[in-house]
Amino acid sequence: MDFMTTYTGEHFTPTNPNPAQLNIVDIARSLSMLCRANGHLKHFYSVAQHCVNCANEAAARGLSKRIQLACLLHDGSEAYISDITRPVKKHLPTYLEIEAHLQNVVYEYFLGSPLTNEEALAVDEIDDGILPWEFKEIMGRNTEGECKPLQSKPVFCFVAFSQMEDEFKTIFHRLIKD
DSSP states (O other), X not given: OOOEEOTTOOEEOTTSOOGGGXXXXXXXXXXXXXXXXXXXXXXXXXXXXXXXXXXXXXXXXXXXXXXXXXXXXXXXTXXXXXXXXXXXXXXXXXXXXXXXXXXXXXXXXXXXXXXXXXXXXXXXXXXXXXXXXXXXXXXXXXXXXXXXOOSSOOOOSOOOHHHHHHHHHHHHHHHHHO
16 A cells, blocks of 8 residues: 555655645644654644744744745655654655655745745755754754744644644735735
């Protein structure tokens, strides 16, 4: 079997994704139930919450709605293939290819085109900028580099998955409406 069955019942093939099968309900649901840092945190903190924090940071920096949406969706591939910790992921070239391809399909489907290099750098800067804050605020220690000032006020406390799923979808629909 080369497909997985999503929350909404799609038979989705992550290695050969059909963009028409991408569904924000599946992405929001899955990411709200996946814990960051492979669960090595003092409390549950979902990938969806991380993505919402990234989108809010992009908004606070005055970046375009497109960049805000890209920040919200930047881990969208993880809804279909999960994630692997950074120290291991860098040794898995096939996984990295699958992840990059699937993430580009997510961007193309929901944004209408792939990210430019400049847009990708903006998303990466926000993603990498929030990471040290996550560990400082959730774990009480900084293991991921310097905590550079943020423009937003990210929420790092526990948020129930259903609430985060709804918030993720609300932000998504607001951004695509604009």
